[in-house]
Amino acid sequence: MKKILVVIVLAAISVHSFGQVKEISRNWASFVQTADASFLKKKVKFKISASAKIITADTSASAGLWVRVDNKNGEAGFFDNMNDRPIKSNEWRTYTIEGEMDANADKINFGGLCVNNGKFYFDNFEFYVQNDAGKLQKAPIKNGSFEMPAAKNIIPEWNEGTNPLAPVRVKEFTIASANEGTQGKLSLLLEGKGIVRDTTYLIGPVNGFSPQIGTLVTMLNNLSSRVESAVRLLNQQETDHLMDDKANSIGALVMHLAAAEAYYQVYTFENREFNEEEKKKWDVALNLGDEARQQFKGHDIEYYLAIYKEVRQKTIEELRKRNDQWLAQERPGSDINNHFCWFHVMEHQSSHLGQILLMKKRLPKRTEKQEIKVERNH
Secondary structure: OOOOOEOOOOOOEEEEOOOOOEEEOOOEEEEEEEEEOOOOOOOEEEEEEEEEEEEOOOOOOEEEEEEEEEEOOOOEEEEEOOOOOOEOOOOOEEEEEEEEEOOOEEEEEEEEEEEOOEEEEEEEEEEEEEEOOOOEEEEOOOOOOOOOOOEOOEOOOOEEOOOOOOOEEEOOEEEEEEOOOOOOOOEEEEEEOOOOOOOOOOOOOOOOOOHHHHHHHHHHHHHHHHHHHHHOOOOHHHHHOOOOOOOOOHHHHHHHHHHHHHHHHHHHHOOOOOOHHHHHHHHHHHHOOHHHHHHOOOOOHHHHHHHHHHHHHHHHHHHHOOOHHHHHOEOOOOOOEHHHHHHHHHHHHHHHHHHHHHHHHOOOOOOOEEEEOOOOOO
């Protein structure tokens, strides 16, 4: 008699990424394994479980399991990263995420994450999928108990980050094996060191600036941080991609943000328009169009971000020299003040950030190689 089969082919899937691993700086790290779900014909339940603990003196530190279902239309389906119930215990405990996915699903991604300073331990990942009888049936995970040792910040059968096709190396975290665990002899250890609290989402006065200008600076920096976060993992092809022959690339849009901010620097700090040298440098990026499509290509995203950051650094330096009275000053011959000008810089960047996020969803899918071994009981 045939045994019940797992509804979807998720057993023992290993995804190998051949893209260059980018090194980034941030206050959290994660690891991921991905399984194919593109052939689902109906809604099924799933469960991910793992053991974890943290050792830290940092009260803001935490860990979690996470699951994300990527749908075929490029949108995210089910998502849970335990943000509402973070792991804080220094004792081994088992944690679970349960959810559903359906015929719209393309892939299911799962793993662990950790935030801020401390030692974060993970062990015994297990994956269950609903079978034809409606029961949750265990599907094999490669190196789910981390008995294949991690070395040189590499976890066998897993990738660092949240996308195997865009792996990242977070320089604030090291990855190794620990000689303890709940299953077998080893567990996975991620350790975060030297992490400074992320204050980009705290809006208000800051030291070194007058109150209103300090608040303005925190808003500007929050937006630039979100722009950078949205684009920094793009490869060159994605940076240059045009949705159609009248579209702008993401690289050109980042240059456009830098150009517009550079214009308002001279307009508000020096009470003038661009001179001829500045026009030569910035006009193509400011106006976009055909010339920009020809000029802004063939560069990695880091090229555009470096220019964007250089412009922002000058903005901050100049704002530090000024006070709230300057911010309220009206522009000669106009009905706007300096505060409105820099408010406009923010709304302009926010508008294009939305455009960039939409463009990212329309990028061609990255290709991947998968080694798929399906174990079915007959």
